[in-house]
Amino acid sequence: MSQPTLKDRINDALKTAMRAKEKERVAVLRLVMSEFKRIEVDERIDVDDARALALLDKMVKQRRDSEQQYLAAGRSELAAQEAYEISEIQAWLPAALSAAELETIVTQAIADAGVTEMRDMGKAMALIKPQVQGRADMGEVSKLLKAKLSN
Structure with a gap:
């Protein structure tokens, strides 16, 4: 039998x-499943x-983002709820990449795509994204790529 999917x-x-009867965990997992269902219905x-x-x-x-906004507004109880949801959802994501691993992937993508200028950044990002999805913040990846291309 095949591997069960993440879903x-x-x-x-x-x-x-x-x-x-883990109410908090049930609530978070229902949110995740409802998001999957929404995509399945909307996009068929x-x-x-x-x-x-x-x-x-x-x-x-x-x-x-919500957690930061709650903390800035002094709503620590709501920020704590967001932090709990983050921890539950992150448990399903693969392990985060180290800075060295991320740098290696970015450097390899630049070489593979033959990118030398900032305007061709999208070509490198297209190679990087599937490798780091769920394992690194895409904003950080973008910053690293821009830094490498501007040198």
Whole structure:
């Protein structure tokens, strides 16, 4: 039998959390599953692992932004909820890349794409994105790529 997809594993975890009566975890996993379902309905596709990782990465980023806004507004209880959701969602993402690994990927992509100028940055990003999706902040990747191209 084939490997269960990320979506299937999250759904199984949801069922387990429901049986264990873990209310907070159930709520977060339901948010994730509802996002998958929304994409499937809107775009009439099945969410594969690559798309699931992209969605999870986006959800983490949204929650980080919300957490910062709550902290700035002095709403620590809401910021704590966002932090909990981040930790639950991040558990499904692959391990983060180290700075050295990220630099190696960026350098290799620049060489593979034959990019020498900033205006061709998109070619390198197209090679980098599938390799780092869910494992690195794309904003940081972009900064690193710009720094390498401006030298």
